[in-house]
Amino acid sequence: MIVTVTPNAALDVTYTVDDLRRGDVHRVSDVRTRAGGKGVNVARVLHALGADVRAILTAGGATGTAVVDDLTAVGVAADVVPIGGETRRTTTVLAADGSVTLLNEPGPRLADGEWQALASAVRARSADVLVCSGSLPPGAGSYAELLGSSPSILDTSGDALLAGLAGRPSVVKPNADELREVTGLRDPVAAAAELRKAGAGAVVVSLGAEGLLAVTGSGTWHAAPSTVLSGNTTGAGDAVVAALALGLSRADPWPDILRRAVALSGAAVLGPLAGDVDLAHYQAEQGLVAVRAHLSRVRQP
Numbered sequence: 001m002i003v004t005v006t007p008n009a010a011l012d013v014t015y016t017v018d019d020l021r022r023g024d025v026h027r028v029s030d031v032r033t034r035a036g037g038k039g040v041n042v043a044r045v046l047h048a049l050g051a052d053v054r055a056i057l058t059a060g061g062a063t064g065t066a067v068v069d070d071l072t073a074v075g076v077a078a079d080v081v082p083i084g085g086e087t088r089r090t091t092t093v094l095a096a097d098g099s100v101t102l103l104n105e106p107g108p109r110l111a112d113g114e115w116q117a118l119a120s121a122v123r124a125r126s127a128d129v130l131v132c133s134g135s136l137p138p139g140a141g142s143y144a145e146l147l148g149s150s151p152s153i154l155d156t157s158g159d160a161l162l163a164g165l166a167g168r169p170s171v172v173k174p175n176a177d178e179l180r181e182v183t184g185l186r187d188p189v190a191a192a193a194e195l196r197k198a199g200a201g202a203v204v205v206s207l208g209a210e211g212l213l214a215v216t217g218s219g220t221w222h223a224a225p226s227t228v229l230s231g232n233t234t235g236a237g238d239a240v241v242a243a244l245a246l247g248l249s250r251a252d253p254w255p256d257i258l259r260r261a262v263a264l265s266g267a268a269v270l271g272p273l274a275g276d277v278d279l280a281h282y283q284a285e286q287g288l289v290a291v292r293a294h295l296s297r298v299r300q301p
Contacts, residue, residue: 002046002053002245003127004039005146007118008107008137009057010090011067012036014232014273020095032273035070036090038133038155041238042245044275045268047076051246054079056121058137060108061086079125081118084111088137092274098230110139122146128249129153131241132169136160143167151248154200155241158182165199170248173241175206188213189220202254204244204261206237211262211289216254219293223258226288229266235274239264259289 016030035044043055055078059067064080064087071078085108093101119141122130132143133155143154147167154161154169157178165172172195176188185191192203192215202216211224243264247257263285270278 001125001127002051002129002131002249003122003125004043004046004053004055004131004133004245005118005122006037006039006055006057006134007110007115007140008088008135009035009037009040009059009064009067010088010105010107011063011070012090012092012274014092014094016094018096020093020099020101033066033070034273034275035067035076036274038238038241039131040067040071040076041235041275042131042133042155042242043076043078044074045235045239045242045264045277046245047074048277048279049242049246051242051249053077054125056118056125057081058083058110058114058118059087060084063087063089079121081114081121083108083114085109092232092234094232100233102234104135107135107137110137115139115141119145123148126150129245131245132156132164133238133241143169153241153244153248155237162198165195168199168201170201171204171244172200172202173204173206173237173244175237176208179203179205189215204240204258206240206265212240212258212265214254214258218254221254221258221291221293223255223262223289223291225262225266226285226290229269231269232272232274233269235268235271235276236265238274239268239277255291255293258291259286262289 046053060083088105088107091103130152143164144167151170153171155173183191205213243261267277267282
């Protein structure tokens, strides 16, 4: 079983507008809401692929109830840790020109004992792969406290990423900007090597339209999609994590893992909301992704 952990779950609200103009009034043509937060999105993608997955998340207030109700409705198994604060909302604005604007609330402060309750819920589950994703709410501890001996993936940024390396995650998955922020290095291969020295088993870097860079103990690879897609990019990174988790659970070779991760990321861009994937694109694209070993140069995004 793959277990995803989302300490800072959210209710995702997506607005569709014709144009987005700063300081102006906008008419929204479509509004959609669903359970969100990075780990929840990963669980949703894995569920769509038929994987055995369980989401562990915090939820509080009326917004938290809406998050739990949505997961129940779509059949994603979940362990919910109640919190006293109100679960946050995240807002995505999709404009007709293809732009995607995100407004992410920080989330409620965890009270004494709520982080420990989340950690206990994680320890109670025997995971083939443990996925820890997203920002940490105020009052939370470190992701390193949740990581154990099971294969694990850490997908977060900034101080939470650096502190989480103490738990020696099997894989960390920053994007290029997040990697540069925590290392101060512009060369993604050198920067990924620094994270490996600090405790990461492997580093998979999202390069946007350029695909993925993987720096691992067994080699370095660059995987590129066959074509550049337009759509909603908010769930693309979570789809990559879902593919990485599947690959780790099956002990697949890195080139195969990366090929599927790039294909699934593109399938998420074609989905209307974060956590949706175009399964037809996923199946077709896997054979078209180019994976090259021993990369020396990656064009900066």
